[in-house]
Amino acid sequence: EYSNELWNRGFSQAADNVYAANDSVHNHGDPLHLNYDNVKDVHAWAFRRTAYQIKRISDLFKNIFGYENVGLWKRVRPILAGQTDKPHVIMTGLDYLNTQYGSPSIFLHGVAVAPYMTLGKYRTWSNLTTDQVLDILNSSMQRFLPEQGWSQQAPLGVHGIYAAWYNLAMYAYEGGTDTSSGCQDCSFEAKINATRHPRMIDICKTYLNGWYRFGFEIFNWYVAGAGDIELSGTWNLLEDMRQETLIDTTNMFNSTSPVAQLPRPAPKLNAIDQIRHSSVEISFGIAIPSMNFNATNFMNHQVPYPDADLRSLKLNSTFHYPLRIHQPLIRLNLTVYVAGNSGILEASINNQQFIQIQTPKTVNTTVFQATPLIQFNFNQT
Structure with a gap:
């Protein structure tokens, strides 16, 4: 990995990348051709620099590991990541590679984004009920379904089309439920209850089913293991590994244990298990x-x-x-x-x-x- 979320201005590495791109263009003769079209946009240069770095990583692996082992559907699969709600981040990088170095599929296996369900404009509300949290997450999830099409309001559809245009696979490098951004302690009790509520099963099933109906590849749930629900978020699939039911864990606790009060299996884990055993037909396009x-x-x-x-x-x-x-x-x-x-x-x-x-x-x-x-x-x- 070159770095994490270089598009994310909340991270210092995003500013470092912008600085490096600007320095390359203005002080070093633009050797990477970041300003090949005289766009005069330092952020576009930065997105292009990120694309160049994954191409460079691809080239390094080819030189050492063998060309036949690196690239599309090969053992080493370089992936360019971007921002879910702003497809132009990845589009800018792919167009740059295509113009300056050849088809991106020569260097890359795919692209990736992080499509989180969020509380959106309600994230700072302190009096949400459990049902309201679930309703908001369900509404947030709907925009990630194939039925939303490929307009400006449907960023996954836009990403999917551009990935297909360049013959690249599409991945979720992260995804899941983000209930902490904006205000960690707002409506915290409702967030806990929503995570444990049976409605969460269908919300997550629809969410993941939609992802695969696009024809996309692996969805990496953040976080796939167990962890306590904290102010920092309700990210985990389950709170305790003993909420698992595909193997018998009942001999690992008794009726007075805290885990005995939790749903088994955990709703999010239940949804993933059902998706794993289902057949999904592509319905996008x-x-x-x-x-x-x-x-x-x-x-x-x-x-x-x-x-x-x-x-x-x-x-x-x-x-x-x-x-x-x-x-x-x-x-x-x-x-x-x-x-x-x-x-x-x-x-x-x-x-x-x-x-x-x-x-x-x-x-x-x-x-x-x-x-x-x-x-x-x-x-x-």
């Missing part, structure tokens, strides 16, 4: 075949979108769309309807098979006409 979908439903779009169509596009405007394809081998036919002046339209799938066509000119911007057919051969193995 535009199901293919599809006869029609609106181009305004692109990755990171506004909600609501201000127009019924994409209009007044700037040169080199780029739009990403998630396609859900279950068949391993298909030919994908794409037809785009355009209006107005003629131009060049380029389409691609997973950062490959770039195809350009000349779009037709129509009478005006309200009269639409089909472009020439674009065909992709898609082989998902």
